[in-house]
Amino acid sequence: MGNHKKGLLKRYICMAAGFVLSLSLFAGCTKGSNQESETSLILGFSQIGSESAWRIGNTKDIEEQAEKYGINLMFENANQKQENQIAAIRRFIAYKVDVIAFSPIVEDGWDNVLTEAKDAGIPVILVDRDISTEKEGLTTCLIGADFYREGVMAGEYLIRKADALGLDHVNIVEITGTENSTPMRQRQAGFADAIANDSRMNILESIDGDFLKSRGAECMRYLLDEYGDDIDVIYSHNDEMTLGALPEIEKAGYAPGKDIIIISIDGGQEAIDVLKEGKINCVVECTPKLGKEVMETALKLKAGEAVEPLIHPSELVFSDEMDTSKIPERGY
Ligand code: AHR
Numbered sequence: 001m002g003n004h005k006k007g008l009l010k011r012y013i014c015m016a017a018g019f020v021l022s023l024s025l026f027a028g029c030t031k032g033s034n035q036e037s038e039t040s041l042i043l044g045f046s047q048i049g050s051e052s053a054w055r056i057g058n059t060k061d062i063e064e065q066a067e068k069y070g071i072n073l074m075f076e077n078a079n080q081k082q083e084n085q086i087a088a089i090r091r092f093i094a095y096k097v098d099v100i101a102f103s104p105i106v107e108d109g110w111d112n113v114l115t116e117a118k119d120a121g122i123p124v125i126l127v128d129r130d131i132s133t134e135k136e137g138l139t140t141c142l143i144g145a146d147f148y149r150e151g152v153m154a155g156e157y158l159i160r161k162a163d164a165l166g167l168d169h170v171n172i173v174e175i176t177g178t179e180n181s182t183p184m185r186q187r188q189a190g191f192a193d194a195i196a197n198d199s200r201m202n203i204l205e206s207i208d209g210d211f212l213k214s215r216g217a218e219c220m221r222y223l224l225d226e227y228g229d230d231i232d233v234i235y236s237h238n239d240e241m242t243l244g245a246l247p248e249i250e251k252a253g254y255a256p257g258k259d260i261i262i263i264s265i266d267g268g269q270e271a272i273d274v275l276k277e278g279k280i281n282c283v284v285e286c287t288p289k290l291g292k293e294v295m296e297t298a299l300k301l302k303a304g305e306a307v308e309p310l311i312h313p314s315e316l317v318f319s320d321e322m323d324t325s326k327i328p329e330r331g332y
Contacts, residue, residue: 041098043100044089044091045102045127046088047078048078049078049081050077050079051211052211053269053332054238054266054268054332055288058103061290061291062075062290062294065294065295066295068295069296080105085105098122098298098301099122101127101294101298103126103127104129105181107129107180108131110138111138114133118137123301124138124139125140126143127142128143128144128182129183140307141297141309142311143290143294144312147183147185147286149312151186151187151191154190154265154284155190156194158170158282162201167200169202169232170233171233172235174188174203174205174207174234175234175242179210183238187237191235204230205223209237209244213244215244216241217244217247217248219245232260234256236262236263236265238265238286239267239270239271239283242264246262257280257320263283264280264282267284267286267330268330269329271283275318276327278320282320285316285317287313289332297311
């Protein structure tokens with residue numbers, strides 16, 4: 001056999017092995033389902049990555065709820081890369097899944113691949129984050145938090161805190177999430193709008209921490225070098241970056257929660273424990289538990305039923321204004 005033919009045969013064997021592996025993965029996904037009569041729904045889910053406790057909790061919830069609803073989940077983790085998400089969606093289209101769901105890492109750049117899904121007749125659910133597009137009908141709905149409202153709740157807490165402490169000038173540094181992502185844009189806008197009419201409030205700088213703990217620490221080192229004693233408040237767009245920033249604040253000789261007001265978003269267990277210790281002042285909740293709504297929506301889409309275009313879970317604020325010992329276990 002010539003080298004060319006040998007190469008072709010090898011490639012074919014690899015493809016066949018890949019196909020068998022995928023089928024057995026599907027089979028594995030359905031095993032042990034709690035559902036008595038399983039649906040034949042196949043859901044392709046592209047997750048952003050594993051950047052935070054929130055994201056890991058969200059993945060766990062999606063997997064558990066798929067199992068509970070007897071849905072075959074084809075799950076792909078994009079490891080923080082948009083191109084990996086696009087490739088995953090293309091694989092879902094090639095496999096002819098029934099429904100595609102994904103959490104877009106950023107808002108732009110989805111038109112081509114979503115047009116391919118639409119042309120293939122596969123409905124798409126946006127989970128957690130939104131996209132920005134001029135095209136109509138690329139997605140069916142969005143299931144995720146109201147990030148703008150979260151920013152507003154963070155700003156409103158700060159105004160109450162400044163009142164309680166009798167502050168007449170408040171210097172804020174903001175550590176933002178991934179640039180061009182929905183939570184980054186909306187948490188920034190909601191917070192800015194909430195404090196806009198309070199002349200005490202002054203944002204010294206907003207810096208991109210990419211939702212990562214390591215970046216939170218780096219940003220904090222830079223901000224302390226740059227502004228030092230002038231910093232009154234840190235508004236951080238997620239717990240992970242907050243938890244990265246706190247040790248840097250302590251190393252620089254400040255007591256977080258006392259010398260500097262700390263406001264975070266997510267409400268994962270680790271941050272809530274630190275809130276209870278008094279080193280964080282306020283945590284706005286963002287629940288990762290979106291799986292139930294995703295599965296119910298996927299089933300409706302498969303059945304050709306109408307779905308809600310926008311589903312926001314209700315969310316709370318945890319802060320030093322309350323008895324924090326009463327906050328129940330968070331589960332993420
Ligand atoms: O999109 C939700 C955000 O993404 C969470 O606040 C953050 O922790 C996660 O990485």
